[in-house]
Amino acid sequence: MPEPSVDTVFGDLQQEGEELDALVSSAAPSDWARPTPAPGWTVAHQIAHLEWTDRAALLSLTDQEGFAAHVQDALAVPESFVDEGAAAGAKLPPAELLQRWRDGRLALTRACRQAPPGERFPWYGPPMKALSMASARLMETWAHGQDVADALNVRRQPTARLRHVARIGVRARDYAYLVRGLPAPEREFRVELTAPDGADTWTYGPPEADQRVTGPALDFCLLVTQRAHRADLAVRAEGHDADRWLDIAQAFAGPPGAGREALGGPR
Known part of the structure; x- marks a missing residue:
């Protein structure tokens, strides 16, 4: 299957975020405390994780030394750093967490578009180009969005994304x-x-x-x-x-x- 174009990847990333945004925006504040299929994670934890990981991706694209320091912090507590990041964000009021996630999505998309096409950026796995980073963020948004949809008893319509x-x-x-x-x-x-x-x-x-x-x-x-x-x-x-x-x-x-x-x- 041919590789998708730059405009397709960035456009699909934006649409994936907007679809999940619409789902949680229409939920009552109490729904953010609903448990999801991920043990110990509520709807708020899922959105907080996406916000946290988007910030990490932005750091990778714009401050590689800062990202390296972030990775060292993660390696100090490899079994818990993901959960800790989600738990910290989940403590925020839903409206504040949602706005942080929106702001982070916008900043990350802008950074991806501005990144040199051939450069590879560090990540928790193999280094990636900005285009691959955007695809990975779409994948995570869709996957964690599935957890949110399951928690809210919503059946999402699959798309070409x-x-x-x-x-x-x-x-x-x-x-x-x-x-x-x-x-x-x-x-x-x-x-x-x-x-x-x-x-x-x-x-x-x-x-x-x-x-x-x-x-x-x-x-x-x-x-x-x-x-x-x-x-x-x-x-x-x-x-x-x-x-x-x-x-x-x-x-x-x-x-x-x-x-x-x-x-x-x-x-």
Whole structure:
């Protein structure tokens, strides 16, 4: 599948943020205290995490020394720094937290557009170009937005923006093995995903590959962001290596997540 254009990535990032913004803006202040599927995290924690991570991304793009110091602070408490960042923001009044998140989104998008296209910027995982940083922020916004939607009992309509999430999930295949200390398969897999409109198919990898993954793009994105258990999704693997990957896939940087418990059937 061809790489998306610069305007497409930045435009989709803005739209993803605006969609989640509309969801939480319409929620009552008491709804921000609702628990989400992430243990110990409320709706406020989810938005606070996005605000906190957007600030970290902005720091990476504009002050690499400052970001390096931030990473050292994180390494001092590797098991808790993400939760601590979310907890600190979740203590704010919802209106104040929402405005901080809005301001941070705007600043980050501006910094991404102004960044030199070929330069790579530090991150918790491998360094990334600004365009990849924007795609990663979209992925995180969508994933944490799913937690918010689940908490508020809202069923979101999947959009073509999921192609960014799917692409990251495919490209992060070897990283999922790396963070688990496992050797990655030597050959590429073929991944074929049915787009949300039901008309298109998003394809990755050589068509002749004997290891294959197929299914709805939404389900694949839920899998690689660990927002649903594999048993509850219509994602299928052909081949031992592909099957193993679906058990460990992750689209996000950092240590392996705990994932979600199986609910007992497709969503």
